Amino acid sequence: MSTNANHIESLPQVLLPGNNPNRPNRRRRIGSFRLSTLDMERFNQLLSTLTGDRPPLDCDQVVTAARLLSDSNGSQSTPTCIRQRLAQAESLASMLADHGWQPANEVRAPASAVLDYLNGHNDLIPDWIPQVGQLDDAIVVEAAWPRLAGEVLSYQDFCRLRLIEARLHQQESGAFRFDRNDWEVARRAESALREHQRRVRASSYVPTAPRVFRVH
Template sequence: MYAQIATLNPLPAALQSPAWAGSRHPNRRRHMGDFLIRAEALAHFNQLLARLQHFPLDRDQLATASRELAGTASPTRSASIHQRLQLADAVERMVGDTAWQPADEVIAPARMVMDYVHGRHTLITGSLPPVKRLDDAILVEAAWPQLAGEVDSYLDFCRLRAIEAELRGCAVGQLNFARADWLQGRHAEAGLIAHCRQVGESSYLPTPATRSFRVY
């Protein structure tokens, strides 16, 4: 579905593995273009990553990632960031929707993503076009293993809620539709799909009857 990271354009390869940092010179490069990566800002960012069970990053990794993003002419250089910001928007919609009750375990990582995306204490400041909001994208990807299932459920909830509102001839905002209604709707939908599949695999034509008489 929409919330699967595997279907998105990948972030730069330099950010994908903790082993990458150890094989190079983590203290050599400290700049992303003309922007100095501040040690204290990176330390704070790595604390957030640790809370999401994600490995820390170093300045050399970020510098290399920025060069990769700036050095390609492909439009996917910004698509990978933009796609993860769309996921962040989905998280914000989910948390802000009073009709949806998020599972307890996703509230903390969801709030962390929202606070960082909208906060002032960001790792990458300014408006560097190739890498603008790369730190937001990194944090979203780090949080996604904990959020993906719940966001998928929420998006499906929105789908069924819209269908129900259309059937009742009212606006979505006027419909009293909660998580329990979504679960009930999913169950009914699954039953309908199973029935249609069964009908498609069978025939309504009767089995030829066994003759009950003999011709002598």
């Protein structure tokens, strides 16, 4: 479930806001599929909802990005940059479905919007297109992630501490109460323990040796 990978590959730079390389601005086809202007407008409305101030994408940017990924991937598998963002979406789904975790109010709407798009049937790019059928899903996750990443990391730490508590209780994770408040208490206790251990390592329980007395 980890979304905290050491390296997250970037999506093609042509998708970056304000990036306007010399493109003919006429490309609309990814393979045999032609992007719809109406779908592109709806997609940009979603991105605007998730980011607030992102300049809209055009069809040519999306098509160019898809072609770059297809050309560089060299196989029928989904490019790594897309797979990594789909893994982030799986973490979102786990977080929202976990009855023990109460997501912060400010992340509920964007997280739900991301998952609604990924699970819906109004994709900008159909999933059946080889390699890049989920590029639009990755773009949506990428747009929302700055608002969601901190909450997902907190949830992952919650799962870690809940598992420790489960082992202490010798029970399954869902067999006892452990919610966000319990996680905060456990996290403070763990932090206090680490600070105590740090102080112990920096000092010593052995008393200072007495001065040597000399008899004259």
